[in-house]
Structures are given as C-alpha cells and as structure tokens.
Amino acid sequence: MADKNEKICIIGGGPAGLSAGMYLEKKGYENYTILERNDHVGGKCNSPHYNGRRYEMGAIMGVPSYYAVHDVEEFCGITHDGPQLNRNYKDRNGNVIEPFEPKKNIMKIPRLLKMKNQVKKFGELLETKYKGYDINGHRGVSEGRYDGYAVTPERARVTGENPNLKDLALPFNKFCEMNGVELVQDIWIGPFTAFGYGYFDEIPAAYVLKYLDFQTTMNFVKCNLWTWKEGTQWIWEQLNDHLKNHARLSSDISKVERKDGKVYVTVNGQVEEYDKIIVTSPLQFIPDYFDATAEEKELFSKIDYERYDVLAVETKPEDHPDISYYVFDNMTPERYGHLMVYYRRWRDTKDQVITTYALRNHQNKKEIAYEDCKKTVLEDLKTMKNPASAVVNENSWYYFPHVDSETYASGWYEKVEGMQGTNGTYYAGEVMAFGDMDETAEYSRELVERFF
Ligand SMILES: Cc1cc2nc3c(=O)[nH]c(=O)nc-3n(C[C@H](O)[C@H](O)[C@H](O)COP(=O)(O)OP(=O)(O)OC[C@H]3O[C@@H](n4cnc5c(N)ncnc54)[C@H](O)[C@@H]3O)c2cc1C
Numbered sequence: 001m002a003d004k005n006e007k008i009c010i011i012g013g014g015p016a017g018l019s020a021g022m023y024l025e026k027k028g029y030e031n032y033t034i035l036e037r038n039d040h041v042g043g044k045c046n047s048p049h050y051n052g053r054r055y056e057m058g059a060i061m062g063v064p065s066y067y068a069v070h071d072v073e074e075f076c077g078i079t080h081d082g083p084q085l086n087r088n089y090k091d092r093n094g095n096v097i098e099p100f101e102p103k104k105n106i107m108k109i110p111r112l113l114k115m116k117n118q119v120k121k122f123g124e125l126l127e128t129k130y131k132g133y134d135i136n137g138h139r140g141v142s143e144g145r146y147d148g149y150a151v152t153p154e155r156a157r158v159t160g161e162n163p164n165l166k167d168l169a170l171p172f173n174k175f176c177e178m179n180g181v182e183l184v185q186d187i188w189i190g191p192f193t194a195f196g197y198g199y200f201d202e203i204p205a206a207y208v209l210k211y212l213d214f215q216t217t218m219n220f221v222k223c224n225l226w227t228w229k230e231g232t233q234w235i236w237e238q239l240n241d242h243l244k245n246h247a248r249l250s251s252d253i254s255k256v257e258r259k260d261g262k263v264y265v266t267v268n269g270q271v272e273e274y275d276k277i278i279v280t281s282p283l284q285f286i287p288d289y290f291d292a293t294a295e296e297k298e299l300f301s302k303i304d305y306e307r308y309d310v311l312a313v314e315t316k317p318e319d320h321p322d323i324s325y326y327v328f329d330n331m332t333p334e335r336y337g338h339l340m341v342y343y344r345r346w347r348d349t350k351d352q353v354i355t356t357y358a359l360r361n362h363q364n365k366k367e368i369a370y371e372d373c374k375k376t377v378l379e380d381l382k383t384m385k386n387p388a389s390a391v392v393n394e395n396s397w398y399y400f401p402h403v404d405s406e407t408y409a410s411g412w413y414e415k416v417e418g419m420q421g422t423n424g425t426y427y428a429g430e431v432m433a434f435g436d437m438d439e440t441a442e443y444s445r446e447l448v449e450r451f452f
C-alpha cells in the first residue's frame with residue numbers, strides 16, 4: 001500500500017520536475033518539494049521580455065499530440081494562445097527556395113515524387129514492422145520489446161514483443177537506408193537537426209522517431225503547431241503557481257546522501273531528510289554531488305549532449321526578415337557551426353528580436369569554439385540579407401542529452417530503468433525520454449504512474 005505522506009524531493013523546476021509535482025499531487029501526494037537552482041522555473045523553456053513582449057530563447061512550440069502539456073494547460077486553465085508559426089526556405093547563399101513545391105521546382109520532381117512514396121511507405125512500416133516504436137521512453141527497445149503508454153489521448157498501457165525494434169538503435173540514416181526510405185530524411189531533418197538534436201549519421205533512430213513519430217512529423221509539415229503568447233516559460237510559471245507546493249528557487253544542492261532507507265539532501269547548507277528523490281536535473285552531473293554508486297557513475301558517464309547556440313538579435317527595420325527561414329544546406333554535418341534556422345516570432349511588428357540557431361558539435365568532429373560559431377552565424381545572417389545590428393541575448397545550451405548507437409544497443413536504458421527506485425532514487429528528465437517539453441512531462445507522468 002503506497003504511503004501518500006512520504007516526503008519526496010524533486011530536483012529541477014523545469015517541465016520534468018514541475019510535472020512530476022503535478023502528477024504526484026493529482027495522485028494524492030502532497031508532501032513533495034521541488035528544488036530549483038535558478039531564480040526562476042522553466043529550465044530550457046526560457047522566454048525573456050523585450051519591448052513589452054516575450055520572445056523565446058529556449059523551447060518554442062508544441063503539437064496537438066502534446067498530451068502531457070495539455071494536462072498542464074487543463075490543470076492551470078490556460079491554453080496555447082501564441083502567434084501562428086510560418087516558415088520559408090533559403091539556400092546557403094540566401095536565395096529563397098521552395099524545396100517542397102513541385103510546380104516551381106521542375107528539376108526536382110522525380111526526387112519529390114519518390115520522396116512522397118517513401119513517406120507513405122515509411123508511415124506503413126512504422127505502424128506494422130515497427131509497432132510500438134512511438135511509446136514514451138525507451139524501456140525494452142534494445143531487447144525488442146515495447147512497454148509503455150500509447151501516444152493517444154487515452155494513453156492506454158501497451159506491452160509486447162517486437163524484435164524489429166532493435167533496429168531503432170541504429171543511426172537514423174542507416175535505419176532509413178535499410179528500410180529503403182532514405183529520402184524521408186528530407187522531411188524529418190527540419191524539425192530534428194535544425195532544432196538542435198544532432199545529425200542523422202550519429203543519432204539513434206529511437207530518439208528521432210519517439211519525438212518525430214509519424215503524426216507529429218505531419219503536424220510539422222502542415223505547420224499545425226502550438227505556441228504561447230507569453231512564451232513556453234509561462235506554461236511552467238503557471239504550473240508552478242497552481243501547485244500546492246511551489247518550487248523552492250535558488251536552491252543550491254551541495255550533497256545528496258542515501259542511507260538507512262532515507263535520502264539526505266544538503267540545500268543551501270542545511271540538511272533535509274526525504275523518503276524518496278526524483279532527479280530531473282542532468283544525470284550526467286549527479287556524481288558531482290550525489291553519493292553515486294559505481295553503476296550510476298558508469299552509466300551516466302556515457303551520456304553525450306549537443307552544443308546548441310541561440311542568439312537573439314536586433315535588425316534594422318529594413319533588414320528584418322519577412323518570416324522565419326530554414327537553411328537546409330546548413331543542416332549537414334559538413335556545415336556544422338552554420339546558421340540552420342532563424343525565427344521571427346512576432347510578425348506584426350519590426351521592433352522585436354529574431355532568434356538564430358546553430359549546432360557546433362558532431363560526434364566525430366572537433367567541437368567549434370563558441371565565439372567562432374557566433375561569428376559564423378552573424379556572417380550567415382548577412383548572407384541571408386538580414387544582418388543583425390546588435391546581439392541582445394545569447395546562450396549555449398546543455399542540450400538533448402542522449403547515448404550513442406552502440407550504448408543504446410548494449411541496453412543502457414534497460415540498465416537505468418532497472419535501477420529505478422534503488423536507494424529511494426528515481427530518474428526522469430530529458431535523457432530518459434527525449435529532449436522536448438512533452439516527452440519529459442509524459443515520462444514524469446509514467447514514472448508517477450509506475451512507482452507511486
Ligand atoms: C533552443 C531550444 C529550443 C527548444 N525548442 C523546443 C520546442 O520547440 N518544443 C519543445 O517541446 N521543446 C523544445 N526544447 C526542449 C525543451 O525545452 C526541453 O526538452 C525541456 O525543457 C526539458 O525539460 P526538463 O525539465 O527535463 O529539463 P530542463 O528544462 O533543462 O530543466 C531542468 C531544470 O533543472 C534545474 N537544475 C539543473 N541542475 C540542478 C541542480 N543541481 N539543482 C537544482 N536544480 C537544477 C535547471 O535549472 C532547470 O530549471 C527546446 C530547448 C531549447 C534550449
């Protein structure tokens with residue numbers, strides 16, 4: 001019988017930690033404490049103010065299948081009320097192109113037609129050969145099983161055997177090649193690589209497809225997307241306001257010790273006693289302040305992450321882009337460090353910033369220095385004929401923690417999932433599912449469902 005009075009510590013006040021609090025509360029647990037290091041909640045949902053409006057330095061959008069985010073909206077009585085997203089495409093020289101418009105792209109028709117057929121084939125393969133591919137989390141995948149909750153409004157629990165799922169450990173480009181659908185990468189690359197999640201020759205297909213399941217990808221294609229007027233940070237600020245226990249901000253955790261069935265957390269110099277702890281902060285760094293076991297150290301040392309750089313820039317009104325642009329040429333590993341996308345959030349005015357996005361690492365390449373990448377991006381903006389007049393904000397994010405194909409195939413997730421609950425410790429947050437708002441919140445939901 002679950003003890004609903006147990007004291008639960010949650011590390012991190014981002015989407016994963018705050019939604020863990022919400023789902024615990026919904027289940028009758030009220031004795032939880034969320035410890036957040038920053039002086040604000042939201043984590044990578046970061047929406048600063050500029051000229052009376054909020055822009056996005058972190059997360060931007062959702063899709064209609066963001067069921068956990070929808071739970072949060074319902075809990076808070078809010079909705080996705082932000083500006084409509086629109087986009088266009090440019091080549092690396094700044095010329096507007098129309099890669100998906102056959103009528104105006106005669107030379108490319110055969111490729112486009114082939115791609116269209118492959119997309120259809122891919123959709124069918126995912127439903128049949130890869131049944132179970134899209135459920136949240138990675139439990140059992142490397143062993144050819146699925147076990148989790150379906151990505152449908154009902155979120156029914158589904159389990160089963162499917163040896164083909166082992167293929168999901170392959171890098172996405174290999175996965176597509178072996179299934180004869182290599183051209184679908186043209187569609188998947190925009191919301192994947194341009195959104196900072198790495199290159200298809202290095203990232204296991206499991207991550208690509210759990211985030212960009214078929215339905216989600218089609219929503220991106222059709223621009224059927226959600227945004228929030230006050231920014232994505234606002235979603236989590238609202239949640240924090242509506243929780244019985246608000247996150248404790250500016251919490252500096254120097255030590256976590258697990259002994260005698262309890263968890264002792266040293267916060268701002270004071271030791272606090274808990275029964276259980278849910279970690280949503282980056283697992284890679286917990287050996288720095290946890291009494292980490294040899295297994296935790298070994299497994300979490302395998303986590304890699306992306307260096308995803310965002311600049312918020314002002315432009316002169318006459319240089320302001322008319323819309324957001326994707327630069328496909330710059331999404332290949334050969335062009336890492338270049339501008340991949342720039343986002344104009346507010347289209348009714350020219351006195352708002354635009355934000356730029358670039359990746360400066362690749363598994364097999366030397367990391368580009370931050371300042372060099374920034375210089376390249378500013379040069380690229382000139383080439384795009386939308387030069388920046390000033391940089392008003394910048395950030396290089398610890399982004400999309402994940403493991404590589406070999407580690408994935410060797411059962412990393414089975415091992416970490418097998419440790420859930422040991423020493424009163426539970427692992428959640430990005431690496432356990434995927435680095436987006438909904439996958440992390442959904443994982444927290446499942447964690448609470450499974451263990452509390
Ligand atoms: C540029 C960018 C664009 C993005 N675009 C989208 C998008 O369009 N749609 C989408 O769904 N997602 C998007 N994301 C991803 C999304 O923001 C993240 O996946 C999501 O915020 C992850 O939630 P989380 O709670 O697991 O981690 P985080 O958001 O990183 O939150 C973790 C929290 O833990 C805190 N913390 C860390 N260490 C400690 C510690 N030792 N003690 C206490 N607290 C600690 C951090 O301060 C942070 O608040 C984007 C992110 C970025 C950066």
